[in-house]
Amino acid sequence: MYRYDEYDQALVDQRVAEFRDQTQRFLAGALSEDEFRALRLRNGLYIQRFAPMLRISIPYGLLSSRQLHMLAHIARSYDKGYGHFTTRQNIQFNWPKLEQVPDILADLASVEMHAIQTSGNCIRNITADHLAGVARDELVDPRPYCEITRQWATFHPEFNWLPRKFKIAFSSSTTDRAATLVHDIGVHIVRNEAGALGYRIFVGGGLGRMPMLAHQVRDFLPEADLLSYLEAVLRVYNRLGRRDNIHRARIKILVKELGPAKFTEAVEAEWAKIDKAAFTLDRAALERMKAHFTPHPYAASADSERDTRSYAAALAADSGFASFVRRNVRDHRVPGYKAVFVSLKAPGVAPGDISAAQLDLVAELAERYSFGEVRATHDQNLVLADVAQKDVYPLWQALKAAGLATPNIGLLTDLICCPGLDFCSLANAGSIGVAADINDRFDALDHLHDIGEIKLKMSGCMNGCGHHSVGHIGILGVDKKGEEWYQVTLGGSAENDASLGERTGPSFNRDAIADAVVRIVETYLDERRDEDETFLQCYRRVGMAPFKARLYAEEGVAA
Amino acid sequence: MSTLIRDNAAATDDFVALADDQPLPASGKIIVPLARWLELDRTAVTATVGVSVPNTVDIDAVWPALAGRPLIELNFPAFGDGRAYSQARVLRDRCGYAGELRARGAAVVVDQAAQLARCGFNAYVLRADQNAEAFLARLQRTAGTAWYQHPSQRPLPASARQA
Numbered sequence: 001m002y003r004y005d006e007y008d009q010a011l012v013d014q015r016v017a018e019f020r021d022q023t024q025r026f027l028a029g030a031l032s033e034d035e036f037r038a039l040r041l042r043n044g045l046y047i048q049r050f051a052p053m054l055r056i057s058i059p060y061g062l063l064s065s066r067q068l069h070m071l072a073h074i075a076r077s078y079d080k081g082y083g084h085f086t087t088r089q090n091i092q093f094n095w096p097k098l099e100q101v102p103d104i105l106a107d108l109a110s111v112e113m114h115a116i117q118t119s120g121n122c123i124r125n126i127t128a129d130h131l132a133g134v135a136r137d138e139l140v141d142p143r144p145y146c147e148i149t150r151q152w153a154t155f156h157p158e159f160n161w162l163p164r165k166f167k168i169a170f171s172s173s174t175t176d177r178a179a180t181l182v183h184d185i186g187v188h189i190v191r192n193e194a195g196a197l198g199y200r201i202f203v204g205g206g207l208g209r210m211p212m213l214a215h216q217v218r219d220f221l222p223e224a225d226l227l228s229y230l231e232a233v234l235r236v237y238n239r240l241g242r243r244d245n246i247h248r249a250r251i252k253i254l255v256k257e258l259g260p261a262k263f264t265e266a267v268e269a270e271w272a273k274i275d276k277a278a279f280t281l282d283r284a285a286l287e288r289m290k291a292h293f294t295p296h297p298y299a300a301s302a303d304s305e306r307d308t309r310s311y312a313a314a315l316a317a318d319s320g321f322a323s324f325v326r327r328n329v330r331d332h333r334v335p336g337y338k339a340v341f342v343s344l345k346a347p348g349v350a351p352g353d354i355s356a357a358q359l360d361l362v363a364e365l366a367e368r369y370s371f372g373e374v375r376a377t378h379d380q381n382l383v384l385a386d387v388a389q390k391d392v393y394p395l396w397q398a399l400k401a402a403g404l405a406t407p408n409i410g411l412l413t414d415l416i417c418c419p420g421l422d423f424c425s426l427a428n429a430g431s432i433g434v435a436a437d438i439n440d441r442f443d444a445l446d447h448l449h450d451i452g453e454i455k456l457k458m459s460g461c462m463n464g465c466g467h468h469s470v471g472h473i474g475i476l477g478v479d480k481k482g483e484e485w486y487q488v489t490l491g492g493s494a495e496n497d498a499s500l501g502e503r504t505g506p507s508f509n510r511d512a513i514a515d516a517v518v519r520i521v522e523t524y525l526d527e528r529r530d531e532d533e534t535f536l537q538c539y540r541r542v543g544m545a546p547f548k549a550r551l552y553a554e555e556g557v558a559a
Numbered sequence: 560m561s562t563l564i565r566d567n568a569a570a571t572d573d574f575v576a577l578a579d580d581q582p583l584p585a586s587g588k589i590i591v592p593l594a595r596w597l598e599l600d601r602t603a604v605t606a607t608v609g610v611s612v613p614n615t616v617d618i619d620a621v622w623p624a625l626a627g628r629p630l631i632e633l634n635f636p637a638f639g640d641g642r643a644y645s646q647a648r649v650l651r652d653r654c655g656y657a658g659e660l661r662a663r664g665a666a667v668v669v670d671q672a673a674q675l676a677r678c679g680f681n682a683y684v685l686r687a688d689q690n691a692e693a694f695l696a697r698l699q700r701t702a703g704t705a706w707y708q709h710p711s712q713r714p715l716p717a718s719a720r721q722a
Contacts, residue, residue, distance in 0.1 A: 007705045010704070011705075011707070031670075034638070035670070038638060038639055121639065151707045152707065152708075155673075155707060157673070157677035157678045157708065159644075160641065160644075160674055161640065161644065161666070161671075161674075235648075238642060238645045239617070239642060239645050273619070273653060274653075275652065278652075
């Protein structure tokens with residue numbers, strides 16, 4: 001993975017000192033509330049419902065064991081003993097004290113981490129496929145391009161005070177696992193007909209109160225020109241993006257109001273005027289960055305007949321292990337290796353939450369079994385991406401003992417969820433409690449494995465941190481005269497076939513929402529052609545009508 | 560009285576903003592709004608005239624009228640409004656503007672000094688509550704920092720740094 005050099009370290013250290021100074025000036029009354037707010041947000045610090053919340057950057061979701069141990073230390077020393085992985089592959093702590101935040105940032109800097117630009121109207125953490133470098137359907141490893149972009153975006157002097165936040169995601173595989181089409185910029189790394197590497201660029205996607213899918217603005221951008229093109233998009237946005245209304249300030253609104261064709265024209269015109277040579281990523285530069293992401297020293301023996309046989313034997317002998325492997329283990333580019341998902345969606349636990357002890361354990365297991373690296377996913381789980389097949393069984397046993405092996409990746413109970421009313425000052429409805437209810441229903445019914453892949457995504461407010469608009473089933477918390485109600489959408493997707501969910505009809509109250517989800521799933525089970533037809537395929541075939549009929553059939557469910 | 564910092568030192572402001580109802584003098588150093596400058600018969604101007612540009616203006620479109628000015632002032636009407644940063648970079652990097660580039664407004668504070676300097680400003684009308692020494696110290700530290708972007712303000716990530 002990318003390691004800091006003296007320049008990277010100096011920049012992060014300097015930022016810690018700067019924020020310590022700003023915090024002291026604020027506490028001494030020399031910096032206004034409003035201005036400190038804008039500055040602390042650019043260091044990941046929100047003031048939440050009960051306490052500050054600190055969001056720590058995990059570039060493209062990649063963590064070392066050493067960094068995980070540090071996160072455990074922070075959870076223990078400054079928080080209530082746990083952290084919360086987010087839908088941006090970052091981690092948040094919900095209980096730090098304002099005065100201690102500079103110390104936390106200093107601790108992070110000691111392991112090459114920071115909280116820079118994890119909030120505020122600037123370029124946020126760059127995200128990517130959590131299976132980058134190991135996926136079988138990958139063209140090239142996107143992470144060198146992500147790191148180049150991360151550095152370009154970090155402390156960019158021109159783009160630190162944008163109209164609104166700005167999110168960039170990369171994908172380089174047949175299946176888009178990074179939800180690129182709901183980002184401000186989605187970059188697809190592709191090869192053109194001549195065989196040259198480059199990018200297809202999408203702009204103007206986003207969730208929140210006006211969910212939209214991104215428009216393609218460029219079919220093929222040469223590999224060397226990534227940064228000059230990003231400059232052009234950001235400059236057009238910085239100049240023309242709306243600043244009169246915070247709800248209309250994202251680039252998606254600019255793209256919509258200008259129209260994708262005129263917006264594209266504006267970007268291309270700006271790009272034509274930029275001195276591209278100043279930004280060119282030459283061969284040597286790309287190679288230097290790629291050298292940070294060379295493949296691990298995989299053992300040829302991992303694919304030996306003996307190892308393959310013992311793996312198969314464990315699968316045959318232990319049905320618990322077999323069900324874990326079916327749901328939580330994916331094939332690896334290298335024969336004999338597996339990518340193992342650590343589920344942070346155990347029943348009774350808020351989605352994405354992890355304790356200090358679990359953080360330490362995952363760090364140790366990664367050290368022992370997966371070359372000391374872990375990935376955070378935008379579905380709020382973790383992945384040990386490079387595990388030899390002989391090690392999957394002992395790894396599973398260790399994860400299971402710690403409550404981290406729930407075999408539910410991609411299933412209904414692997415739902416994604418924002419912190420909701422329980423923690424977030426923006427939320428108008430709880431989401432963690434609803435998640436727990438839904439988990440209970442389906443745990444008790446125990447027919448998860450018959451239901452198959454359903455992505456349920458839930459947000460506690462219009463801001464859509466839980467990505468409800470692209471959930472196969474989406475749930476959005478709304479406030480109605482002081483009561484929590486829930487709108488339901490069906491048919492959203494963030495993958496290649498990206499689409500926005502459609503509302504079922506009137507919303508459900510807190511007591512009825514888990515039942516509504518049960519009814520939706522029952523409708524699917526009745527309507528599907530066979531077990532191979534997924535929820536999304538079924539919905540797209542039969543449409544809303546049968547779901548609606550079942551949902552609103554009886555009195556008292558909806559209002 | 561606001562403090563002017565110019566070329567990394569406190570300076571006396573030798574330019575005066577000309578009131579809208581005052582006629583253009585024949586000599587002296589004055590600053591006029593862009594709208595007035597565009598309406599003038601510029602060939603007849605004998606005074607030393609700087610121009611103050613609103614942050615909504617497309618620099619490319621007005622550059623022909625700005626070329627050769629000794630001073631261009633860009634405006635930050637709110638702490639979080641960063642439009643003038645893009646204007647500054649277009650003036651310096653694209654137009655090759657080499658005169659005084661002056662920042663004025665709510666964002667001309669110590670906490671944005673680094674970005675201002677790195678986008679090409681060399682003169683700053685400090686917001687009234689700002690401390691000149693702290694601002695100068697921040698400028699100095701900014702100049703001594705190896706940013707990810709090139710010293711000429713052109714982004715150059717570590718990947719492109721010479722090993």
